[in-house]
Amino acid sequence: MAKCLRDEEGGCRRCDGGLDFDFTMAFQPIVDVAAGAPFAYEALVRGVNGEGAGAILSQVQPCSLYRFDQACRIRALEIADRLGCPCPVSINFLPNAVYEPSACIEATLAVARELGWPESRIMFEVMETEEVRDRAHLQNIVESYNAMGFWTAIDDFGAGYANLELLADLQPDVVKIDRHLVCAIHESPRRQIILETLVTLAARLNIRLVAEGVETGEEAAWLLSAGITLQQGYWFAYPAIETLPIVDEARIEAARRRSA
Template structure:
């Protein structure tokens, strides 16, 4: 048995027993308790006796034991932030935002740990379930729920999304009330695959949205190619938009393109009256932000600002 380590990269190695893994970890000076090691092996070891695992991933499982356990058990809640019709001020829906049940672990830390431990798919699935579950007790029929998902975790849409569709049926949620938002911080490498994911949601009666337009790789060209039902403009283009000509040009282009393509446009991160008035004047469809209500575990009508 051999293994190779460098400052840049951990090699992959086979192991067949707890003692063998312990010996490897000791050799690279990783400190752990017996209980932590048992937990790490249980969580990452496949049934096959000689399966290859990343030493770095196992180490992350050990040092992030509490967060890994939280991801596996799915002890999450959804905080809901209102989304309004810009022109009428009426409630249109809520975005579901993932939180740990005890609020001690931040969403950022959750997603960072999931990435380091190769548990993005588990977290993404648990987050979708928490959002659908929260809707049952908090959101009436006819009001939309916007739910984030990571396309990188869905390698086969029909198979990977079956769990989500089963949850929708289990809780008797109307599919047309669900909007699934593409959230992707990495470059979209396979546009056809992403289209297949969006089409799978749509075939099951749900809507799809492209999040954070204008940030990273979410561009107007991708908007044309994916043709989602909704597009959400990144908050950086919303902040002080009433004072910035460059932002105003971008917003006008997105709204005009949305009209041509029959895509509804939502501005998120609205915090000032002046921002809202400018967006409303441009004819934007929907708005979201602290001006209208902060994310809350139990939203109520009084959180929605009368316009």
């Protein structure tokens, strides 16, 4: 994230007011391959001219982190509602932007109520680039969100800050497996052992698994045969700006046939 430009009084010349950049959301389905339908749509921040998430995040100042996090939640819900999203919307959140869960969720709840969007159709994912400085704080956020009726998820599990240690303290509803563990899973015995073990662990902890970055039919079929029915990646649909991409049903069926 960009460095703040502070003036002589200690304020930030760029972010004491509103955000000085605009953004929108792209959506990508999380597919329930067994059911043959989207389980949820993840909202992914994008620039209004198609810029990637990195280009937007690089403009966020530390002192505008909270405003940006709030704006993302609201923008995701508003666009998903306008598009007629038929299932939950998954929103990345920044743990370090949440100073107190019940207070920081008020704006999101207000918009959800205005739209008639129930809490059970919102899933919050711990953003993968965010280092959690206070594990107890994150635990409080997850527990509070679960108590409010939201779904919670750990993103990019197995990479960066999202590792097994988190599961010792947190009880998320969903764990999203990082692409690195999914890549060419059908021809990697070591990755297969890891994911098979994770399937058993998740079942015992009452956690649902999502395989991220599924890019081939062989990957999708192996994952399905291992019991990982929720999958996300280019094999099924690319993210689309302010659009709910149509899931490729033929590819879902191909994965089912290969896994049988």
